[in-house]
Amino acid sequence: MADSDQSTTLNEKSAGSQEDKSQDSELHFSEDEEILIIRMFNLVGKRWSLIAGRIPGRTAKEIEEYWNTRSATSP
Structure with missing residues (x-):
């Protein structure tokens, strides 16, 4: 029972970290x-x-979000 609880927690953590990575990478564009x-x-x-x-x-x-973020921060 404890093993299944741990695997569920690990799966939830990895799913959450994948979502965080995808959100972070959306607005990181090369020059x-x-x-x-x-x-x-x-x-x-x-x-x-x-x-x-x-x-x-x-x-x-992603392109539209980048553009909107870029234009919102421009003077």
Whole structure:
């Protein structure tokens, strides 16, 4: 019984840490990615899926969140 309790707790902890990692990594973009996002935005505007299609491993939602965060912190 104790073993199953421990495995449940470990699974819950690992699931929580995976969620934290995915949330943290969403807004961490390389300099190349940032430059590409800015260039693409200037060309196509807020067509996030089109921009995300040019950056492997990124979703339209990630791009949009990055852009909104970036523009919210700009003067």
